[in-house]
Amino acid sequence: MVTVGRVARWGGRLLAALGDDVRRFRATVGRRQSTEPTLRVYDLSFPHGRRRLHLRTAADGSAVLLVDATDAIHLNPTAAILTRLALESTPVDRAATLLRSRFRGVGRDTARSEADKVYALVDRLTSDTDSCPTCGLTDIEWSPPFSVPVSAPYKADVALTYRCNNACPHCYSQHRNNSLSALRAPLSPPQWHDVLRRLSEIGIPHVIFTGGEPTLVEGLEDLIRTAAGLGLVTGLNTNGRRLSERRFAASLRAAGLDHVQVTLESHRPEVHNAMTGADSFGQTNHGIHNALDEGLYTITNTTLTRKNIDHADKIVEYLHQLGMRTFAMNSMIYTGGGQTSDDAVSVERLAPVLADVRDCAAELRMRFLWYTPTEYCRLSPVELELGPRRCNAGEYSICIEPNGDILPCQSYYVPAGNLLRDPWEHIWQSELFGSFRRRVSDPRGAGLPERCWSCPDLAVCAGGCRIEREHLRKAIDCKATFLSSAASDDGKAVSPRG
Ligand code: SF4
């Protein structure tokens, strides 16, 4: 069986090759000692661009084929074998023969037709085409979004530092620089290279350098070069200020950087500067121009708060004028500075703004990515036609902190271990990561509120953002404590003395 799905939507499709016969596969080739998946990279160059395929094989022989780290095709063991043979240009009749020798009782015609099916898929994925290579695939069965379990994440955010040349009041990593965990020795440059190699060994095909502000770290280009040399898709999340140095932008491109996301909070300089706590508008804009001129795949991200929500549609028009064709937006994350900021807007207020932004983007033929996973019963991204959006922490995505600690996501500051010190299996199977991955199969055990347990949207919502839920719970607990202590103070005031 083969499953296809867009990683962005975490959907899936299924294509069968000889059925899902894991037991026969094990009987033939035995079980690998390591439970870590194996990552193989196929880098394709075309006259007008490049495509990367990652074939990640799990210990049970099943695999996932990732197309440019955005589309996931899940493969059962037999399909995994055929896919590898096809990607390595083994003639199809030879592949059919190999299949028969490995799986007893498979007829010649069956083996050939299964091989033809997988080879046709691989042929399509490896052909030069302007259109989406995974769209309109036939012979493939859809599986519901987020329904296929993963053996390792698809993406790692690599927070190289928590230092920053901006000071956004709502920043989720604000305060983290002084936290106990971050005060432990940050990794040295050689250790960061080890981190990248380790991520590749674990089978994670996509890394995003982030922070803090990652462009403040000496040797960023070398890290990008190492990641690219390992065949990983590389991205950079930045405030864009250092990209205003054209030579620096060019050096990132030359090192092999695949994509950049620049934070731009508003087209109004005074709003952008207020939201970034620095006189940064000019450099950020210049940086965006340089990134685009260098041919880097560039998008922007904007956090919607009380300061910019009234002109969100004008920001979209401005981005279009800048030459941007894809942009992202998110809402406040309730951690770091976001915990105490008064600038958060409610999802009820967000909904009509998101509809306007969506329409504005459609009119300008732009692609709008809405990042924030919300509780569907309050704001459904599906009803807003923004596509399914679900928290991917500890499951499809992880974050490495500046000292090598591993977080479920970049904003949930509870480590599950350290990438360079602890076995990956312990981290991946930790109670913390497990509680993120069990949200749908065991919502009660994973700490979701009772209203979620039998909710029809649970699979795509997973209860929204855990940080927001814990933030609200804390606020309610604080209020309750305050009220009860106020009541007992009142009680004391009327108590007779002595
Ligand atoms: S899973 Fe929970 S938060 Fe999500 S829509 Fe259902 S009740 Fe709301």
Ligand code: SF4
């Ligand atoms: S817990 Fe999930 S939804 Fe919340 S910030 Fe982290 S990744 Fe996003």
